[in-house]
Amino acid sequence: MADFNVSSRVNGDVCIIDVQGYLDAHTAPLLENEFNKLIDKGIYKVVVNFSNLDYISSAGLGVFMAYVETMREKNGDIKFSNLKKEVYSIFDLLGFPVLYEFFKDEEEAVKKFG
Amino acid sequence: MKTGKQDIIKNEYTIPASTDSLKDVREIIETACAKYKISKKTVYEITLAVDEACTNIIKHAYHNSSDKQINISLTVSEKLFEIKLTDTGEHFDPSKIPNPDIRESQKQKKGGGLGVFLMKKIMDEVKYKTIGNKNELTLIKKLM
Numbered sequence: 001m002a003d004f005n006v007s008s009r010v011n012g013d014v015c016i017i018d019v020q021g022y023l024d025a026h027t028a029p030l031l032e033n034e035f036n037k038l039i040d041k042g043i044y045k046v047v048v049n050f051s052n053l054d055y056i057s058s059a060g061l062g063v064f065m066a067y068v069e070t071m072r073e074k075n076g077d078i079k080f081s082n083l084k085k086e087v088y089s090i091f092d093l094l095g096f097p098v099l100y101e102f103f104k105d106e107e108e109a110v111k112k113f114g
Numbered sequence: 115m116k117t118g119k120q121d122i123i124k125n126e127y128t129i130p131a132s133t134d135s136l137k138d139v140r141e142i143i144e145t146a147c148a149k150y151k152i153s154k155k156t157v158y159e160i161t162l163a164v165d166e167a168c169t170n171i172i173k174h175a176y177h178n179s180s181d182k183q184i185n186i187s188l189t190v191s192e193k194l195f196e197i198k199l200t201d202t203g204e205h206f207d208p209s210k211i212p213n214p215d216i217r218e219s220q221k222q223k224k225g226g227g228l229g230v231f232l233m234k235k236i237m238d239e240v241k242y243k244t245i246g247n248k249n250e251l252t253l254i255k256k257l258m
Contacts (some may be wrong), residue, residue, distance in 0.1 A: 016170050022137065022140075024137075024165060024171070025133045025165075025169040027134035055140075055162075057166060057169065058205065058227075058228035058232055060223075061225075061228055062225025062226055063222075064225075065219050065220050065224065065225045066136075066220075066224060066225035067223070068220055069223050077125075079190070079213075085155075086141065086155060086158045090162065090232070092234055093232065093236075094231070095216060096216070099216060099217065099220070
């Protein structure tokens with residue numbers, strides 16, 4: 001199995017990015033590519049579903065920091081759902097919960113876009 | 115479990131300075147920690163701190179030249195986790211790196227600068243010194 005996989009799907013007018021495995025400095029460029037593809041298509045409402053993500057390092061967190069402003073400028077956002085406890089604790093350690101919305105499940109995050 | 119000198123793990127490794135090696139670094143840490151009763155959360159955090167340290171060496175000391183190497187010297191006991199990372203790249207002193215301002219970085223659409231902060235936040239001690247052309251970074255976490 002690959003160390004990391006990323007894919008996108010549509011839920012209403014929101015795009016869901018599914019991340020799986022280990023997101024580190026080696027694999028973060030794959031996530032950047034995914035965000036670039038969405039921006040090229042004019043999609044700015046994004047929920048990242050973390051249910052299959054086992055590990056994240058600062059390189060992964062940095063991708064969200066680099067793209068969230070672009071999404072918000074276009075009335076979109078990046079919201080997070082289904083994080084495992086250990087993964088959430090890293091976001092928490094850095095103070096991300098003040099700056100991003102986290103949800104227990106994907107549907108809740110999608111609904112928040114209204 | 116009885117403790118004593120025989121229960122101390124001491125290992126040395128040399129890895130290529132490439133982000134492709136990060137998965138091997140994580141495996142080294144997880145394998146060593148698995149021999150002790152260390153909580154899943156602590157193992158996760160230590161693994162992350164070492165990943166961040168190696169990533170910084172790869173990117174900032176060696177500027178992604180993957181023909182370079184990082185030497186790892188690992189000592190783990192029931193009480194202490196200690197790892198020493200040595201490289202011959204550009205000097206990179208983590209204590210000189212300011213704490214990140216995530217809100218400001220986001221405005222500037224920048225993603226970096228979090229690794230050193232995480233390393234310092236997770237570990238009990240982060241020590242850096244230069245010996246000749248070598249950089250030596252030591253990370254210590256008390257386990258009990």
